Amino acid sequence: MSSTETFIAIIGLALITLATRAFFLFSERELVLPDWINRGLRYAPLAALTAVLTPEIVMSQGQLIDTWQDARLFAVAAASAYFFWRRGILGTIVTGMAVLLPLKLLLGW
Numbered sequence: 001m002s003s004t005e006t007f008i009a010i011i012g013l014a015l016i017t018l019a020t021r022a023f024f025l026f027s028e029r030e031l032v033l034p035d036w037i038n039r040g041l042r043y044a045p046l047a048a049l050t051a052v053l054t055p056e057i058v059m060s061q062g063q064l065i066d067t068w069q070d071a072r073l074f075a076v077a078a079a080s081a082y083f084f085w086r087r088g089i090l091g092t093i094v095t096g097m098a099v100l101l102p103l104k105l106l107l108g109w
Contacts (some may be wrong), residue, residue: 071103 001009024031033041057072058064065073079096082088103109 069109071100071107071109074103075100 057076060070075096078099079092082095083092
């Protein structure tokens with residue numbers, strides 16, 4: 001690509017981004033979403049988090065892990081148990097890391 005084509009592509013992408021992000025600001029009246037969309041949007045952050053974390057937990061270098069001696073599995077189990085017990089996010093993170101780090105550093109998993 002030449003410099004001119006790169007510049008045109010960047011400007012075009014910026015304009016498309018601006019138009020899609022500002023689309024809801026152009027309307028003179030408030031856009032009301034149907035109830036079923038509002039209910040579905042409540043689960044969007046959880047779905048996105050699951051989509052990002054699950055491959056990191058069950059895969060290593062693009063392959064499914066084939067051993068139970070993986071520190072991530074024990075860290076996830078401990079963090080999940082803590083979350084269902086206390087329902088606290090900070091404690092969940094601390095518990096998961098408290099299990100993950102010793103297994104990684106001391107046992108080399």
